[in-house]
Amino acid sequence: MTAAARAAQRVRPVRSTDDVVLIAVVALGGLFLAVALAAPLGALLAKSFQDEAGRFVGLANYIRYVETPALLGSLWNSLWVAALTTAIVLPLAFGYAYALTRSAMPGKAFFRAIALLPILAPSLLPALALIYLFGNQGMLKPLLMGGTIYGPAGIIVSEVFYCFPPAVLILATALSGADARLYEAAEALRASRIRVMRTVTLPAARYGMVSAGFVVFTLVITDFGIPKVIGGSFNVLATDVYKQVVGQQNFQMGAVVGMVLLAPAVLAYLADGWARRRQTSSVSARAVPYVAKRRPKRDGPLLLHCAVIAALMLGLIGVAAWGSLITFWPWNLSLTLANYEFGRFDSAGWGSWWNSVTLAAWTAAIGAPLVFVFAYGMEKAKTVPALAGIVRFAATVPLAVPGLVLGIAYIFYFNAPANPAGFLYGTTGILVLNSIVHFYTVGHLASVTALKQLDPEFESVAASLKVPVWRSFLAVTVPISLPVILDVAIYLFVNAMTTVSAVVFLYAPDTKPASVALVQMDEAGQASAAAAMAITILATSAAVKALHVWTDGVIARRTQAWRSR
Amino acid sequence: MPDIAAAPRSDSAARQVEAPPTAGAYLVAERLTKRFGSFTALDDVSLAIARGEFVCFLGPSGCGKTTLLRAIAGLDPQDEGRIVQDGRDVSALSPSRRDFGIVFQSYALFPNMTVLANVGYGLSAQGRRRSEVETRARALLDLVGLADQWWKYPAQLSGGQQQRVALARAIAMNPGLLLLDEPLSALDALVRVHLRAEIKSLQRRLGITTIMVTHDQEEALSVADRIVVMNRGRIEQVGTPDEVYRTPASFFVAGFVGHMNALPGTVTDAGTVAVGRALIAADAARDFPTGAAVQVCIRPEDILVHPGAQNGTWLATAVRGIEYLGSIARVSLEAHGLPLVAEMSDAALRSLGLVPGVSITVSIAPSRVLLFPRADATKA
Numbered sequence: 001m002t003a004a005a006r007a008a009q010r011v012r013p014v015r016s017t018d019d020v021v022l023i024a025v026v027a028l029g030g031l032f033l034a035v036a037l038a039a040p041l042g043a044l045l046a047k048s049f050q051d052e053a054g055r056f057v058g059l060a061n062y063i064r065y066v067e068t069p070a071l072l073g074s075l076w077n078s079l080w081v082a083a084l085t086t087a088i089v090l091p092l093a094f095g096y097a098y099a100l101t102r103s104a105m106p107g108k109a110f111f112r113a114i115a116l117l118p119i120l121a122p123s124l125l126p127a128l129a130l131i132y133l134f135g136n137q138g139m140l141k142p143l144l145m146g147g148t149i150y151g152p153a154g155i156i157v158s159e160v161f162y163c164f165p166p167a168v169l170i171l172a173t174a175l176s177g178a179d180a181r182l183y184e185a186a187e188a189l190r191a192s193r194i195r196v197m198r199t200v201t202l203p204a205a206r207y208g209m210v211s212a213g214f215v216v217f218t219l220v221i222t223d224f225g226i227p228k229v230i231g232g233s234f235n236v237l238a239t240d241v242y243k244q245v246v247g248q249q250n251f252q253m254g255a256v257v258g259m260v261l262l263a264p265a266v267l268a269y270l271a272d273g274w275a276r277r278r279q280t281s282s283v284s285a286r287a288v289p290y291v292a293k294r295r296p297k298r299d300g301p302l303l304l305h306c307a308v309i310a311a312l313m314l315g316l317i318g319v320a321a322w323g324s325l326i327t328f329w330p331w332n333l334s335l336t337l338a339n340y341e342f343g344r345f346d347s348a349g350w351g352s353w354w355n356s357v358t359l360a361a362w363t364a365a366i367g368a369p370l371v372f373v374f375a376y377g378m379e380k381a382k383t384v385p386a387l388a389g390i391v392r393f394a395a396t397v398p399l400a401v402p403g404l405v406l407g408i409a410y411i412f413y414f415n416a417p418a419n420p421a422g423f424l425y426g427t428t429g430i431l432v433l434n435s436i437v438h439f440y441t442v443g444h445l446a447s448v449t450a451l452k453q454l455d456p457e458f459e460s461v462a463a464s465l466k467v468p469v470w471r472s473f474l475a476v477t478v479p480i481s482l483p484v485i486l487d488v489a490i491y492l493f494v495n496a497m498t499t500v501s502a503v504v505f506l507y508a509p510d511t512k513p514a515s516v517a518l519v520q521m522d523e524a525g526q527a528s529a530a531a532a533m534a535i536t537i538l539a540t541s542a543a544v545k546a547l548h549v550w551t552d553g554v555i556a557r558r559t560q561a562w563r564s565r
Numbered sequence: 566m567p568d569i570a571a572a573p574r575s576d577s578a579a580r581q582v583e584a585p586p587t588a589g590a591y592l593v594a595e596r597l598t599k600r601f602g603s604f605t606a607l608d609d610v611s612l613a614i615a616r617g618e619f620v621c622f623l624g625p626s627g628c629g630k631t632t633l634l635r636a637i638a639g640l641d642p643q644d645e646g647r648i649v650q651d652g653r654d655v656s657a658l659s660p661s662r663r664d665f666g667i668v669f670q671s672y673a674l675f676p677n678m679t680v681l682a683n684v685g686y687g688l689s690a691q692g693r694r695r696s697e698v699e700t701r702a703r704a705l706l707d708l709v710g711l712a713d714q715w716w717k718y719p720a721q722l723s724g725g726q727q728q729r730v731a732l733a734r735a736i737a738m739n740p741g742l743l744l745l746d747e748p749l750s751a752l753d754a755l756v757r758v759h760l761r762a763e764i765k766s767l768q769r770r771l772g773i774t775t776i777m778v779t780h781d782q783e784e785a786l787s788v789a790d791r792i793v794v795m796n797r798g799r800i801e802q803v804g805t806p807d808e809v810y811r812t813p814a815s816f817f818v819a820g821f822v823g824h825m826n827a828l829p830g831t832v833t834d835a836g837t838v839a840v841g842r843a844l845i846a847a848d849a850a851r852d853f854p855t856g857a858a859v860q861v862c863i864r865p866e867d868i869l870v871h872p873g874a875q876n877g878t879w880l881a882t883a884v885r886g887i888e889y890l891g892s893i894a895r896v897s898l899e900a901h902g903l904p905l906v907a908e909m910s911d912a913a914l915r916s917l918g919l920v921p922g923v924s925i926t927v928s929i930a931p932s933r934v935l936l937f938p939r940a941d942a943t944k945a
Contacts, residue, residue, distance in 0.1 A: 008596035008645040016659030457673035463660035464667045465687030479677045562676050562718035
């Protein structure tokens, strides 16, 4: 070789307008998450190390926390209630998901819809229904034989109902990734049914189980509505935060409890991420989908299992709906619509429902495009991999942050006199911002999944044709991804409509959402009005969901010419 | 260890590549290097392509051929080195500032646009009048034989048709350079053969400088003016299809392009190599010192079964098996314990009446025996 050859020059690529646009999008996404997520959480962390005057006191607040038996007791309560709920939900949800994916039982679509119904309702709806049945004036109270529904029993039953849908969704996804060839091979090798279950089915669903377990555990530990309504004097972490901040105005201790609440949620989030990574690697792309054949010995019991659960679900919702129409529980059971005249119970009246619809609509209308554009930037900005990686991580953090924690973090952050964004405090704006951030991750992940399915060379072709990236984004990416953007919008709408945990700290009298009004009416002992509000919220979400299904159908018909054959 | 200096062929190709005939070339790549982490995808690659030339980058997967194409397009810029296109240094430019049209294996057609809109996409983005865009797009579709399919969506077309649309779209903006990244790999065998001929004739008619990446050597041999054979991020040989086939510059090229009998041997004198117990006359042996360890390479079609052909090495062999391929057949032979494959026409197979177990004498011309240094063979 000729050593005299001069060294090759290094290349410093000149950034094109497209690159600059994409970098700007990623930077904006990063800025958004920094301002609306990282900074508030930082403020919360800082607050937990300060005294009332704002001086740094190190771990003093945490030490006081550990030395307060009542607070520590709540931590224990939260943990065992969450663990027990998880242990109950998992087998029930596994059976249900197994029936949906691996059996030939009739009415699968119906059972799937019923299982997802609780998503559309505020989390405390089952708690209200349980109070109707087993509360102090409950018609089935004698069945408890002197026990009480207020406390752990009520919390656990309600949480099982509330956590059932996500568990079924995760397990159904894990079970639907079955490779029919494995079952054919097992059958050819004359393995018994139990052996097939143990060696093929369960291993494939193992990580789905882990994932579902962590999700349920986190949901229970961070839920505020149910223990608030049915917990009685049984304290948990989530109600402690509320009491410290709203009841005693003890912001420092509220911050400490918030940090404690964050810990199990973050652990669950990390473990779940680990489990999901395992899950994806276990099913190959060339798998042949499994189609169940009829087998009465298996389908019968599964149908019974699903029917019982569906009946309980419909029953609880039905009781709440019925209760909302009762004149005076349990003394006067004549039907009335008077409970829906919310003005009689709460000064805001129907205004709070309208506030919620406005909040949900803005959250969906701003959040869905924002989430999608940011996700696009993160996927396509190849020239700044490090920045895109950091922002991508930040986009998944909200999943690990309980709504309550985000809520009090927002108080500390936006209420600070020095914050120029302080004007947002007390407006619908802060509720919308909070809701977008609170539910950011699921929308982000859905968008990323959809974007990854597009041909990565669309942008290359567009660049070779000298078409600017924003134009191709609007002309190609958005039309193809419209169903996903709509999914994200509906997800944001439904969640903003039903959430209590974050907004309960952030509303002002004239922006009070329906879910908060519902909590307050329940607090004031107006159970029927609370049930009426819960049903109103459920009906609103269900109507929007129905609209979504219809719109999806229209889009599918309009675009079927070019969607896959 | 064999003496590398005595192996002129394998090294001369590399030297030739390092000092390319850049004068008058349309596209010049100089000393390109590209690394992905610790993996070197392009290792100091230089190349010159003339205006109007059809060049194929050929090599196994992971050899760097697609990386080289993407560096030329600016999609994944090289870490080091220079690319000059039509006298302009484009090394640092983004794809949108360069001048090329591109076709991918996946077609990358916009699914929500009609065929016509796909082809006219770049033109309409330039703000040309709609009628003008449509006229031009229709003319292009006519060129690829899809004039009557303009109203369809890509999903309604066959794979071959989709790739034609992608081709029409790629040449819509009159680019100076056409890049084809494995354009035929996703298609059925018959469509592939048909479409490659069409691509070639279209390229002739338009006179557009074209680079096609492929791992299919038959495809490269049939369409390319020149073939660039790559392996492990380096160029093994640049040459016309017959040069690459008949006089491979390295053992890798000899084995990768076409079929080859490759046997380990030793040079015994200036005109002979020993392979096992057999002695084979080889003109190439004069380039090696006596005793050098070599790879002896003989094309299956150079093992002649018709007696009385010419002087050369005569070997008595036994037929071990026959792989029948229709117009030709590959016959597995054994000569003094050496496995050899001979290729012959169906007619020859019939006239000889070969069946396993039969003995037959074959001849090999000394000029057709290729030799490569042995231990050095895989090291570039």
